Amino acid sequence: SDSECEYSTASISTGQKAKSCRKPSAESNGKRKMQPHATSARASKKTSTDIDIFGISKHRNIPNKEHSLDQLTSFFVNRVANGCERRATTTDGEFYIDCKLETALAADALSHLEKAIRRLQVTNENLPDPPPLCQKDTRSEYEEIAWPLGYDLREALIKTTTKGFSGHIEFDTEGRRTNFVLHYSKLGKESQFVYAGDWDYKTNIINKKDHVEDRSLALKPGSKIRVVTKTGSPYFSVVDTPEGKIYRGYCVDLIDMIFKYIKESTKEHFEYEFYVAPGNEYGNQIEGTNKWTGIIGELVDYKAHLGICDLTITSERNAVVDFSIPFMDLGISLLFREEDPEAPDRFSFIKPLSLDVWLYLATTYVIVSFVLLVCARMSQDDWVNPHPCNQNPENLENIWSLYNCMWLTMGSIMTQGCDILPRAAGSRWIAGVWWFFALIVTASYTANMSTFLSNSRRSNVINDVKELSEQNKISYGAVYNGSTYRFFQTSNDTVYSKIWSVMNAAKPTVFTTSNLEGKDRVTRSNGKYAFFMESTSIEYYIKRNCTLKMLGSKLDSKEYGIAMPKNYGFKGKIDHAILSLQELGELEKLKKKWWEDEDNQEHCEKIIKEEDDSGSLQMKNTSGIFLVLGTGGILGTIVAIIDFMFHARQISVKEKVTFMEALSSEWHASLNPRALHKPTAPPRSAPPSTASPSPQRERSQSRAVSVLRAASSFINFDEIY
Known part of the structure; x- marks a missing residue:
């Protein structure tokens, strides 16, 4: 006007x-x-x-x-x-x-x-x-x-x-x-504010004038229930086909089962449709306002009726929206990459001593054996009477051949001893010094072997969150502004606060925009990065990537629920449907379907490693000992066969019989376990030949006998004590 x-x-x-x-x-x-x-x-x-x-x-x-x-x-x-x-x-x-x-x-x-x-x-x-x-x-x-x-x-x-x-x-x-009096209104079915009552200062009572249905409680005839979600396996994904887009995932099947149950129990039929939240995010409060983004923002603004994904029920979210009863229990855990399996070290028993020590030890063994041989030959006390009953022997005997010297030194360093010992002062001094050396070497080997085995059983990989917080070689992170991020940010626990401080100060950032990005970063890091996320997501990833594993126990206990606007009219029906599906075991079957069967080519099965508390050695670490034993046994058998054939050859020459006759006779006599004695010469199967051998053959035999006698005199094969 x-x-x-x-x-x-x-x-x-x-x-x-x-x-x-x-x-x-x-x-x-x-x-x-x-x-x-x-x-x-x-x-x-x-x-x-x-x-x-x-x-x-x-x-x-x-x-x-x-x-x-x-x-x-x-x-x-x-x-x-x-x-x-x-x-x-x-x-x-x-x-x-x-x-x-x-x-x-x-x-x-x-x-x-x-x-x-x-x-x-x-x-x-x-x-x-x-x-x-x-x-x-x-x-x-x-x-x-x-x-x-x-x-x-x-x-x-x-x-x-x-x-x-x-x-x-x-x-x-x-x-x-x-x-004063405050008048209040509600949003009606037509999205218009309708007078609903007043509050009187004097009585402090709200007087409701009319019954008005909230917009959040009402659906227009023929309208669809809008379900907002976010993409992410295995909860929700969009597949393009020639017929159009197809929605699939755990959340799609869960909503189908819920409304199918409601239809069967109440005879009410509802139509619903899915759509992805703006920004494909869970939703966070915009600083300085009451507005929210993502799925929570769609529900707060009444643009959607239901919100479902891997959405954690938190007090902050529950203040602005309602949640159904949980359809899945979980907790925060740690995703880490499996350490690469080490090749079995069959010769781990050699590791306590370095290669140069082993070479010096072998060289010392040979040198000491030769020194003992020389000293024993030079010392007169080591030349003894072979026949004690004969006080005036024509010859003296010395048992210290190179074979026996090496046998003594080998038995000493193996801590087994020997059945022959030196008698002279010089040779005994050499043997005593060698025993002292062998004592130090064997004691050092035993101590180093124990330490080596303890270190090999001690894994360098972290086993829980406390060990993670005490090291600085492995970085760790979480989804930025997610529920796990908020958990560490607001925690008063000493360990969790330390983890938050390290994550927040890390450069470059250790936070990711999604669980999938975190999983990929763990896979590429080769054991240098760990990722905090919900245990259900970890279970999904380790079923499809055998190089991943979940470390430690759950840090907390939380649940996933279906979000909806405050005072949503169908909350009771949805809660009843979820509870009934839990009792029927349908939710467990649905989880098994999407976690183990669908889109799973690997089918990884984690084998629980049973560690022996006694710290016993595994076969993969001791197989080298058996290999050495087998090699030594084979070499010993070959030497025994050569010696046996050489002995049969001597008998055939001495007894004037054929080599095969001597070999057969010695074979039967030596390998009879019930016979403790055998004849010195095999029985003759034919009269000896009277023909004299040719001079050339006699000269060859005489030269061969001379060489064998010289070797036998030096090494003394015939004197084995």
């Missing part, structure tokens, strides 16, 4: 006729009734018979200091209240105030101030100028220069009562507003 009205705001709220106001034009005739709006303030209901619409218009010019104080205040009231209208209907006599809630409160505050100033009855002549703004440090300094009328104005504000756009205006002694 262009008419200028000289009335106070209070006269509007009380429904009184305005003074000097022109009747509104036909275009603005009161045939409209304001629809309630989310940001509108509803005024008190009054009955009027002759007033249609009142408008508050601003003054043409800002008043100057010549105007009175109440005129100045009235000017600002009109400026603030500009645009607010009171509209009435001729049918029911009710009117509404159509303006922003903030505008209505500001107008009421200024109107109340105007009334209080009028109550002071102050004129321009006796109105003192107010002091500078209160910038004093103490109350006493403030009171010294305080505005004299300040206290009176405060008392006037408290004692003044009025009616405004927002209803009754009154303050208590502390300056708080009292005796």
Whole structure:
């Protein structure tokens, strides 16, 4: 309206006729009734018979200091209240105030101030100028220069009562507003705010006037239930086919089973559709606002009815949306790469000593054997009477051949001893020093062998979160801004706080945007990166990648649930369906289908390694000992066969029989386990040949016999003690 009205705001709220106001034009005739709006303030209901619409218009010019104080205040009231209208209907006599809630409160505050100033009855002549703004440090300094009328104005504000756009205006002694009524509305089926009741300050009770269904509780006829989700195996994925897009995954099957059960139990049929949340994310609160992103944001804004994926139930999320009963239990665990299997070391018994030590030891063994041989040959006490009964023997005997010297030194270093010992002082001294050397070597070998085996059984790979926090070679991370991220960020546990500090300070960042990215990073890291994630996702990945494993136990206990807007009408039916499916074992079958069977080419089965608490050696580490034993046995057998054939050859020459006869006779006599004795010569099967051998053959035989006798004299094969 262009008419200028000289009335106070209070006269509007009380429904009184305005003074000097022109009747509104036909275009603005009161045939409209304001629809309630989310940001509108509803005024008190009054009955009027002759007033249609009142408008508050601003003054043409800002008043100057010549105007009175109440005129100045009235000017600002009109400026603030500009645009607010009171509209009435001729049918029911009710009117509404159509303006922003903030505008209505500001107008009421200024109107109340105007009334209080009028109550002071102050004129321009006796109105003192107010002091500078209160910038004093103490109350006493403030009171010294305080505005004299300040206290009176405060008392006037408290004692003044009025009616405004927002209803009754009154303050208590502390300056708080009292005796007011709050009207509240709900979103109805048509997405319009509908008056639903009020709250009275005096009674502190909410009075519900009408039964109004929330928009979140109502579905329009023929509308579909919108299910928001995010892509990620095995929960939800989109497959493009010639027929169109196909949705598949654990969540798709779960929703199908839930609504199928509801249809069978209640005979109610619902249609539903899936769509991916903006940004394909779970949802986080936008800092400084009440808005959310992702799946949670879609539910908070009532753009979706259900939200399902690997969505963890947390207190922060549960404050803005409701959750169904959990359909899956889980906890935070650690995904790590299996260490590469080590090739079995068959000759691990050699590792306690280095290669150069083994070479020095073998060389020393040969040298000491030769030194002992020389000393034993030089020492007269080692030359003994072969026939003790004969006091005047023609020959003396020395048992210390190279064979026996090496046998003594070998038995000593093997800690087995020997059945022959030196008699002379020099040879005994050599043997004693060798025994001392053998004692130190064997003791050092035994100690190093024990240490080596202990170190080989001690794995360098971490086994739990505590060990992870105590090392700095392996980095670790989680999904950024996910529930696992929040768990470590808000934890008061010492170990978890330390892990959070390390992750947050890591450069480059150890956080990822998804579980799949974290899994790929673990696979590529070759044991240098670990990833915190939900145990269910870890179970899914280790079934399809045999190089991955889950370390340690679960750090916490949490659940996945189906999110929905607050007070969703079908929550009870969904909860009942999930509980029934759990009791029937359908959820466990569904998990087995998507975790073990679907899209699984590897079918990895983790074999639990049973560690022996006694620390016993494994066959893979001791097979080299058996190999040495077998090699030595084969070599010994070959030497024995050669010696046996050489002996048979000697008998054939001595007894003038054929080689095969001597070999057969010795074979039967030597290998008979029941016979403890055998004849010195085999029985002759034919008379000896009388033909004399040729001179050339005799010379060859004599040279061969001489060589064998010389070797036998040096090595002394015939004297084996």
